[in-house]
Amino acid sequence: MEILIRDTPEEVALAAADIVSAYVRRALPGAGCVLGLATGSTPVATYQELIRRHREEGLSFAGLTAFCLDEYIGLPREHQESYFRFIRDNFTAHIDIDDAVFSPDGMDPQPWKAAQRYDEAIREAGGIDVQILGIGSNGHIGFNEPGSPLRGRTRVETLHPQTIRDNARFFENDVEDVPTHAITQGLGTILDADHLVLLATGENKAYAVHSLVEGPITTSIPASMLQLADKATVIVDESAASMLREREYYRHREELRPSWLGPDMRPIED
Ligand code: GLP
DSSP: OOOESSSHHHHHHHHHHHHHHHHHHHHHHTTTTTTEEOOOOOHOOOOOOOHHHHHHHHOOOOOOOOSSSSTTTTTTTTTTTTTTHHHHHTTTGTTOOOOEEEEOOOOOHHHHHHHHHHHHHHTTOOOOEEEEOOOTTTTOBBTBOOOOOOOOOSSSEEEEEEHHHHHHGGGHHHHHHHHEEEEEHHHHHTTTSSSSEEEEEGGGGGGHHHHHHHHBBBBBBGGGGGGOOSSEEEEEEEETTTOOTHHHHHHHHHOOOOOOOOOTBBBBBO
C-alpha cells in the first residue's frame, strides 16, 4: 500500500487527479477505461481538478465508462441527495463521458436483485480500472459498515447510526431524512478493481486512516481490506495523517520512489 501525505486537502486532490489522469490518458481507443466513483465531500476537489483538466488541458473521457460505488435505497435518481445525481452534478455532467455513468437502482422494489445485477454489470464492463474511495469516520468504505463480509459482492447494507449522523448534514441536519439502507459495492467487488485510491482529509478521519493502514485486517474497520489489494494508494492531508505511526517512513519511501514509476504505479514506458 502506498501512502501519500500532502500538506493540504487541495494537494490531496491534485495527487488523486494525477493518478486518474494517467489512467484516462493511457486508455486505448476501443479498449476504454472504467472508472469507479465515490460520493462524499472528500473527492469533490479531485473531480473539480479533473473537470479543469478536461476544459483547459483537453483531458478527454470519451469512450470511458464509470460506475458509482453506492446508492441510497428509496431516493429516486433525480433527488438532490441521490448519489447518481451527486456524481452527475459534481463531475460527470461537466466532462465528455457520454452518459456512460452507472449507479445501483435504489428504487428497485427488490434491491437485492438490483445489487446482483449491478455487480454483473461491472464484471461485464471488464472490471474497474481505478476506483476512487473516501472513508467514513468509523472506517466504512462505500456503505460497507463494520461487520461487512470481507469478500462480499454488491449488496444491501443497513447504515450505521454514526453514518446517519455524519450524513445528516446533507439532509438539513435531520437524521430522520437520511435513508436507513443503501446498495453498496461489496468489499470483494471493490477489491477486484485494479487500483484503489482512497482519499481522506481532516482530523476526524485520523483514527480511521491509522486503523486502515496500520491496524489488523478486520471487518470492524472495513477499509482495512485495502491491505489485501495489489495496488492501493492512500492519499491524506497532514490532519488525517496525524495518527500514523510510520508517517516519516511513508514520506521517505515516496521521496525514493523510482522515477520510472508513473502516478498510476505502472512503469512509464518510453
Ligand atoms: C458516505 C459514502 C462514502 C464516503 C463517506 C465519507 O457514507 N457512502 O463513500 O466515503 O460518506 O464522506 P465524506 O468524504 O463526506 O467524509
